[in-house]
Amino acid sequence: MMQPQQPYTGQIFHPTQTYTPTTSQPFYGNNFEDEPPLLEELGINFDHIWQKTLTVLHPLKVADGSIMNETDLAGPMVFCLAFGATLLLAGKIQFGYVYGISAIGCLGMFCLLNLMSMTGVSFGCVASVLGYCLLPMILLSSFAVIFSLQGMVGIILTAGIIGWCSFSASKIFISALAMEGQQLLVAYPCALLYGVFALISVF
């Protein structure tokens, strides 16, 4: 920061040379070519996103505990927007509900997991896992665009998708937080949260 004791020798609108930027990023690098690529600087790593998506899509595959080490909110954001977009295709303009419910649900899961696990968990990690496991719900809502889900087939499909989402979410939480014997206990609140999303898709 600027030292105030230094006598002002410059002209107005000329910065003194003692000003140092407080940001730690190498933003004002020497050369344009030396800068890291934009995606890397933003922290979006498409390979990791793809790996995590595959983990969600294979519910029976054992999850690796270290995949949630870096908190990545770009993927979940994309999935939330895609969910809202598929709802929009079905004629329901409910982005606000999606965001509100995600926020409340993430907060609730954050409190619960912090109380239930030995190690704590950060809010970003919870939001990231819950966002990734929203992917099957996008399948459900895109299905709802074409067929109505209010018959017996719809109910069975909805129940199956909710089970799939909550099973993957609980699997990732269990492996990342090393909680034994609590998978169903973690899956139940996830199922409640995804049930609310399913309610929005169906009705």
Place this chain on the structure above:
Amino acid sequence: MHPAGAAAAGTPRQPSKRRIPVSPPGMADPHQLFDDTSSAQSRGFGAQRGPGGLGYPAAAASPQEAFLADPVSNMAMAYGSSLAAQGKELVDKNIDRFIPVTKLKYYFAVDTMYVGKKLGLLFFPYLHQDWEVQYQQDTPVAPRFDINAPDLYIPAMAFITYILVAGLALGTQDRFSPDLLGLQASSALAWLTLEVLAILLSLYLLTVNTDLTTIDLVAFLGYKYVGMIGGVLMGLLFGKIGYYLVLGWCCVSIFVFMIRTLRLKILAEAAAQGVPVRGARNQLRMYLTMAVAAAQPLLMYWLTFHLVR
């Protein structure tokens, strides 16, 4: 006059293609934060600054405003992030004063077996023999290891499920709106708070020496939501008959459950072992236990009858 001005006139600027401003060859310091803007070349500078700074419109990039945009925005960002870090520290420090997090963690140390067995106990408490909580060196054992220990996972999940099921029930009757959900939630919470306060008051007035903490009490009083959910779901599937049958069964079960659990906590040891001890004190305590247990079915009915038509 200004080497930067000459450089600005000299170097062709393509503001849309570059993310950072080119450091003019005259300036030796590569970490200089911004260009000299006092020249009349503010138009190019303003367009460059637009995406990077505070989104300043190019028209407003007069020398004075452009001077203010960048260092102030960086300082503001640094200040904001340090403020956020301070705020987080403050919350972490103070949250332990209002919400005893470590004590709460005891009540959430559950596993699936415990929850299954406890739910079975809530619906069928008639065959369970030993209701005493085991102790391990003066501290009660975690709920994971003793089915008689109270926990907060079941009441919390039951409460949230009750609100969602209430929303579902209202939805099937076409009476649903999101603020009704909030209304249900707050009325149920209000009744719970009222119950807890009433029981704490009576315990105080009767000078009962018990190790029943407030959180224990909240846990015990929260177990009735399980029965309520069962009743409402049956009511949705099978109509009023199903609702009354299941609710009746759950009311009797929770009555027996509460009596057997609270007897050990509120009554003196002699009375708890089934030996009838005459004395006003023990009689009053017995009445208190009966009153608490009887309040449960009443509240269960009160909070659910309007959901099933």
